[in-house]
Amino acid sequence: MAVGIWSMVKANRGTVTGYFLAGRSMWWGPIGLSLYGSNIGSTSFIGLAGTGAASGIAVSAYELSGLFCLLLLAWLYIPVYISSAVTTMPQYLKKRFGGRRLQIYLSVLALIQYIFIKISADMFAGALFIQLALGWSLYPSILLLLAITAVYTIGGGLTAVMYTDAVSVCIMVIGAIILMVMAFVRVGGIETLITEYFQSIPDVRPPNTTCGVPTPEAFHLFRDATGSDLPWPGLVFGIFILSAWYFCTDQVLVQRSLAAKNMTHAKGGSILAAGLKILPLFLMVMPGMISRVLFKDDVACVTAEECVRACGNPASCTNIAYPKLVIELMPVGLRGLMVATMLAALMSSLTSVFNSSSSIFTVDLWGRVRRKASQRELMLVGRLFVLVMVGVGILWIPVVQAAQGGQLFDYIQSITSYQAPPVLACFTLGILWPRTNEPGAFWGMIIGLVVGTVRLILDFSYGFPRCGEPDNRPDIITRFHFLHFAILLFALCILATVVISLLTEPQDKDKLVRLTWWTRHSEEMPVDLSDSEEEEEEETEKEENGELQLEVTEQDVQVQDGGQRGSRSMMGMLVTGWNWFCGFSDIPTKKQTKAEKVASLKVITSLKEDRFWGRFVNITALVLMTIGIFFWGFFA
Secondary structure: OOOHHHHHHHHOOOHHHHHHHHHOOOHHHHHHHHHHHOOOOOOHHHHHHHHHHHHHHHHHHHHHHHHHHHHHHHHHHHHHHHHHOEEEOOOHHHHHOOOHHHHHHHHHHHHOOOOOOHHHHOOOOOOOOHHHHHHHHHHHHHHHHHHHHHHHHHHHHHHEEEEEEEHHHHHHHHHHHHEEEEEEEHHHHHHHHHHHHHHOOOOOOOOOOOOOOOOOOOOOOOOOOOOOOOOHHHHHHHHHHHHHHHHHOOHHHHHHHHOEOOHHHHHHHHHHHHHHHHHHHHHHHHHHHHHHOOOHHHHHOOOOOHHHHHHHOOOOOOOHHHHHHHHHHOOOHHHHHHHHHHHHHHHHHHHHHHHHHHHHHHHHHHHOOOOOEEEEEHHHHHHHHHHHHHHHHHHHHHHHHHHHHHHHHHHHHHHHHHHHHHHHHHHHHHHHHHOHHHHHHHHHHHHHHHHHHHHHHHHHHHHOOOOOOOOOOHHHHHHHOOOHHHHHHHHHHHHHHHHHHOOOOOOOOOHHHHOOOOHHHOOOOOOOOOHHHHHHHHHHHHHHHHHHHHHHHHHHHHHHOOOOOOHHHHHHHHHHHHHHHHHOOOOOOOOOOOOHHHHHHHHOOOOOOOOHHHHHHHHHHHHHHHHHHHHHHHHO
């Protein structure tokens, strides 16, 4: 929290670029740590360890796939985003395809995903840990976490978020390493874990069933294509689609790279984050498996009565695998360190989502409704919107508790499988295939939305049966794994977008300059890179109105005070404190001339790299991919 407040003091928070993109001045260290911290939150500690306890190491494929997708972000997607000078992902779709319906659709979809997938799951995971470690009830724990997080997130913007992410990740990794070492010492090493895991069967379970029996494929990444919990086609292709959507098109992750001072720092940040993606297998998944070995009757409970006794959740108790290790293995002092680790993980993830969601709402939605809104109004609306999202997220937490058999990570990934593929298809075709046009992109996403929503409704309508109970769900759910569904949905959206684009008028090539992979280095400025003349006039009028309103406000205060010195001093102190917290300034911003705007835009959209450092990051990325391939092969 101290780092967040320090960042608030240092940062430029009074403009959209300063608040939402840290002034595009970040170097590779905070970028990489923030990318990792935004991804590895409390849901990863709880979710990865829980799924590891339930079914073994295959869940780590999400992290190993993320290694390659982080590099894909820096080398394929970010150059186009930077060259197009965008602040948000919906804004890129507007510039690339024109119109507003794609921008509005993606904005609304992203906000829904943040509320029902990220915010609610993060709050539940963090509060669950505090509930078990400190004995507090669930909802007071959530309110405390939100109060701490909101102070510097709402006040400090992306700069505060990224610097606190960097500190949080350091605390997170140190604490997780200490617990991993203690867990392996307690269980007797990796060889003992392999032997004991298959014998960690709870004493109380339904007779004549395999409920509670570990899968024989627990230590393999690649599993049977039809009957396993993570079939290998879905593991290879389905997870890659989900990871590519998350790391390459999601506002939370992309926003960190857009804050880089240049292209080399953006690549360096992705390399650092990609290297850290190797750690979760050892820091979270395997400790979760150790927790099952040590506490099989609690973590691996099967019957509803036993699960209620162990954790209060009749669906499953695998989510307590990691907190259980902390409580049982660590002494009082180190237990405090792990509480700090989980809080750091939660705050890192929540602050990232809060800042990104307010970015999308302010830039892509509120800016459409209030076209003449001043900078001050936009900053205030962005901050207030965070509070709205928090309230809705809290109300959704009971659903998160019961979904996907109580396994938090499976809940997150299953919903993502039904919503992410259409978005990835739209962005990928928009960047790589210039023939993609607005009708193709829009209807391709709508078709994907309809098909994905049908599957989502079926999943939640039928629920997830307990082990030993009859499974009355239709075959499309029981025999069609959600990762296989993600592959089919992605292919369907690609096909629909291509066909509709070919059947409709192509987009004017002049409007593709610096908006695709093939035109990213163009010296020309795209026709629609800046707003239209009409929008420029509205922006100018908006700035003038903002300055005029400020002058009137100051005059009104002086007139109304009229000699009441005590009241004026108190009001002045309150106004000054509020302006400092929000980063507002009463000094009008100097308006740029058209030539200055063009010059500034060329600097922002530059993709130039130093030759030595450009080669260095390329070689480092190749080495990192080689290491990633080795891990895939070793644990296959």
